[in-house]
Amino acid sequence: MSDVARPLAQGWQTWRMDGRPEALVDLDAIQANVGALRRHVGSAQVMAVVKSDGYGHGMVASARAALAGGASWLGVLQLADAIELRRAGITEPVLSLHGCPDAAHAEAIRRSIDLTVGTTELVDQIALEAEGVGRPARLHLEADTGMARGGATAYDWPGLVRAALAAEAAGLVQVVGLWSHFACADVPGHPSIGDQLAAFRSAVALAERAGVRPEVRHLANGPATLTLPDSHFDLVRPGGAVFGLCTLPGGVPDWLRPAMTVRARLIQVKRVPSGLPVSYGHRYATAAETALGLLALGYNEGVPRLASNAPRLMFTRGRRVPIAGTVNLNHVILDLGAGPAEAGDEVILFGPGDQGEPTAQEWAEALGTISYEIVTRFTGKVPRTYCGVTAVEEAAALGAAGTGGDGSTDGQVATAH
Ligand SMILES: Cc1ncc(COP(=O)(O)O)c(C=O)c1O
Numbered sequence: 001m002s003d004v005a006r007p008l009a010q011g012w013q014t015w016r017m018d019g020r021p022e023a024l025v026d027l028d029a030i031q032a033n034v035g036a037l038r039r040h041v042g043s044a045q046v047m048a049v050v051k052s053d054g055y056g057h058g059m060v061a062s063a064r065a066a067l068a069g070g071a072s073w074l075g076v077l078q079l080a081d082a083i084e085l086r087r088a089g090i091t092e093p094v095l096s097l098h099g100c101p102d103a104a105h106a107e108a109i110r111r112s113i114d115l116t117v118g119t120t121e122l123v124d125q126i127a128l129e130a131e132g133v134g135r136p137a138r139l140h141l142e143a144d145t146g147m148a149r150g151g152a153t154a155y156d157w158p159g160l161v162r163a164a165l166a167a168e169a170a171g172l173v174q175v176v177g178l179w180s181h182f183a184c185a186d187v188p189g190h191p192s193i194g195d196q197l198a199a200f201r202s203a204v205a206l207a208e209r210a211g212v213r214p215e216v217r218h219l220a221n222g223p224a225t226l227t228l229p230d231s232h233f234d235l236v237r238p239g240g241a242v243f244g245l246c247t248l249p250g251g252v253p254d255w256l257r258p259a260m261t262v263r264a265r266l267i268q269v270k271r272v273p274s275g276l277p278v279s280y281g282h283r284y285a286t287a288a289e290t291a292l293g294l295l296a297l298g299y300n301e302g303v304p305r306l307a308s309n310a311p312r313l314m315f316t317r318g319r320r321v322p323i324a325g326t327v328n329l330n331h332v333i334l335d336l337g338a339g340p341a342e343a344g345d346e347v348i349l350f351g352p353g354d355q356g357e358p359t360a361q362e363w364a365e366a367l368g369t370i371s372y373e374i375v376t377r378f379t380g381k382v383p384r385t386y387c388g389v390t391a392v393e394e395a396a397a398l399g400a401a402g403t404g405g406d407g408s409t410d411g412q413v414a415t416a417h
Pocket of ligand 1: 049097220
């Protein structure tokens with residue numbers, strides 16, 4: 001263990017006892033997931049999509065772990081996020097995945113951040129800013145092939161290509177990429193998948209006939225990366241899969257590992273009789289003499305209120321226990337049964353599933369949503385702790401030794417679970 005790692009690892013041992021929840025992010029899992037995705041796609045490059053604060057896992061740390069795993073590109077949504085990655089010293093290609101008028105284009109051009117464009121107006125605006133900066137903007141033209149979100153429709157695509165080529169001829173932009181996005185890649189066999197593939201091939205062919213020479217053509221999100229080799233082209237853009245999550249039926253394949261564990265400690269345990277109504281609205285009553293445990297996190301911190309009365313989503317002392325009644329703004333009450341329980345006991349909401357705890361996928365299936373929504377609910381709401389070799393290296397690079405001497409886990413780095 002390096003000198004830098006030692007005090008941080010000690011900080012980990014002192015995970016605070018005041019009941020604050022914690023999101024533990026396993027950077028080794030992120031690194032290994034990206035390595036596995038790279039092997040899966042063969043010759044295509046991997047852009048790790050770390051938008052939405054790295055799907056709640058922390059953008060910069062996740063980006064570093066993904067790069068260590070072999071990603072050669074990063075994808076974000078907002079230019080501000082791309083700029084943050086550059087400020088953190090990341091020099092690999094970064095693409096902002098939505099084209100937005102009046103964004104900080106000049107700064108993006110200065111920092112070699114790749115920009116998405118889907119309209120001729122945006123090409124013109126960025127070209128003007130590139131002229132001011134004195135260097136060409138790197139553009140990826142987005143084709144709307146069936147998602148009906150960003151990008152140019154088939155009707156507008158020839159005009160977008162013409163505008164981009166004119167700006168390129170003037171030395172104001174470089175057309176680096178051609179891309180599109182699937183609507184239903186996570187619905188195996190959906191007829192739109194083939195239609196979108198064909199539409200993307202047509203859009204690429206039209207652009208290349210007109211003279212575009214892209215470095216990368218890209219279409220595949222995570223589900224397509226996993227299941228649709230025809231969609232890989234030069235570059236794939238997995239997001240959730242980087243973090244061991246997937247929206248395909250059944251979730252992620254077992255060669256990818258969920259990277260986030262959310263846990264808290266019981267702040268109070270009390271013995272109660274059978275038939276006791278519990279929590280707001282008295283929607284739960286104890287079925288027998290039992291112990292109730294109190295957790296200091298509720299829907300403000302990320303637990304969906306829809307999880308009220310969920311029978312199997314909490315894990316403590318090696319067993320699943322029910323949420324007793326309504327999830328509160330800042331509290332959840334658990335029915336712990338007759339077994340031993342005391343304040344300070346660890347409760348895991350979800351994790352990789354190794355110990356029998358639920359996964360985010362299981363939460364999603366129980367609540368009728370997707371795992372991405374479960375993990376991102378905790379973004380910025382609970383302190384994050386990083387673990388993994390990469391985290392320790394990062395702490396060394398940042399000179400973060402000795403932080404967290406008060407036992408705070410926010411942003412801390414640990415070497416082991
Ligand atoms: C343009 C784009 N590409 C790639 C992704 C990654 O998708 P996923 O997390 O399903 O792999 C997203 C996420 O929604 C996206 O918007």
